[in-house]
Amino acid sequence: MTARQTGAGRTGAATDRDNWAGTYTFTAPRIEHPETVEEVARLVRESEHVHALGTRHSFTDLPDTAGTLIQTDRLRTAPTLDETARRVNVGAGTRYGVLAEWLHARGWALHNMGSLPHISIAGATATGTHGSGDRLGILSTAVSGLEFVASDGSVERVGRGDTDFDGLVVGIGAFGVVTSVTLDVEPTYDVRQDVYTGLTWDALLDDPGEIFGAAYSVSVFAKWAAETTESVLLKSRIGVDGPSPDRIAGARIEEAGAVVPASATQRGGVPGPWSLRLPHFRLDATPSIGEELQAEYFVPREKAAAALRAVREFADRIDPVLGMTELRTTAADSLWLSGSSERDTFAIAFTFLRRPAEVYALLPDLEAALRPFGARPHWGKAHTFDAARIAEVWPLAQRARELFDRLDPRGAFVNDHLRRLGVR
Ligand SMILES: Cc1cc2nc3c(=O)[nH]c(=O)nc-3n(C[C@H](O)[C@H](O)[C@H](O)COP(=O)(O)OP(=O)(O)OC[C@H]3O[C@@H](n4cnc5c(N)ncnc54)[C@H](O)[C@@H]3O)c2cc1C
Known part of the structure; x- marks a missing residue:
């Protein structure tokens, strides 16, 4: 099966050894597609090195292994x-x-x-x-x-x-x-999506909480050098959120009939099921831009404005290699390796063009600028953190490593990526 047949729409993958975006080619000598738990167990038992692989939407060597990759595309037990x-x-x-x-x-x-x-x-x-x-x-x-x-x-x-x-x-x-x-x-439950335009960076930086507190789920899309962001996407939960206001922090709601990308879920304030409004993209359509390389960093929510200002210092270097930035928020949780572990979070995501040399030259500087804010990287996206930096931002990383080592004493699930990050 090729990556183009995984049902994931257009991809940047050229071969069935590539990840979805075509930013990494797996080196594992074997890729298996077991259909049952028993087959998975047999493959794990007989492999010195082994790793799970999902739909290949992460951007790096994170899932790779020197042994057997177990792709889960046929492990689809009915709900x-x-x-x-x-x-x-x-x-x-x-x-x-x-x-x-x-x-x-x-x-x-x-x-x-x-x-x-x-x-x-x-x-x-x-x-x-x-x-x-x-x-x-x-x-x-x-x-x-x-x-x-x-x-x-x-x-x-x-x-x-x-x-x-x-x-x-x-x-x-x-x-x-x-x-x-x-x-x-x-x-x-039902959700409606409304798009707002005209939000200036000044207004966003003045009070990010006003924008992100405006509905059940809010995203801001932006480039960094412009005075004004691209758009704000409000996903309002019907029966919980009030009616969508005409203006938020100076941004104006888009008129009905505005052009929406064919791959996007329905906008324009039309209520519909959560399953067809909460994702930005439709399951039956081409998602995102395919040939891309994403990076994302998580900072404590109260430091959002300061962190955004620090990133904006790099606007002239970011924008030429950027498709789009998306800003989001998430609530604190107790999961040891979550990006939001123990802190309400502000997420700064970059969908870069697939120009890895330029992107990887930029990331260390961006990460240095975000370091004072305790920024954590997204595990599935591009970053240049090493073991020391991971330990610095995830207080429970060492405890997680001890747990993983105890569960896997023979090191079957160790790979280069996890070793580099000190997680194994
Ligand atoms: C276009 C695009 C949009 C995205 N949007 C978002 C977004 O909105 N929010 C966000 O946070 N991220 C987003 N991502 C990142 C994406 O959600 C993560 O990379 C996620 O891991 C992808 O799932 P996957 O099944 O493709 O994982 P893979 O890339 O296949 O694997 C990722 C990791 O999960 C492990 N894994 C997979 N399956 C199993 C299993 N069965 N058992 C144990 N470990 C397993 C792998 O070993 C590996 O470590 C996006 C990525 C793309 C390409």
């Missing part, structure tokens, strides 16, 4: 819903958008989605993938249970409240192959 407990269990390789449609059809919902519905649930969980919302945790905070194949080939289950559970949810593939995930659900 089972427990309406009393308000939980759904689903195969690890299921794409978020597929589960979302299934849940909505039965009257249920997730609390949030990432921008892209094409990503696998276990892969998104493992890297701490997030959407936006001042009071909304990252997607992994909805996880109440994991089933995984451990280093010795045994099938293990952990649930919320178990010792070490908080260390395993955002697990970056470091301790096993997750085969199914249990997620919290709630009754389905």
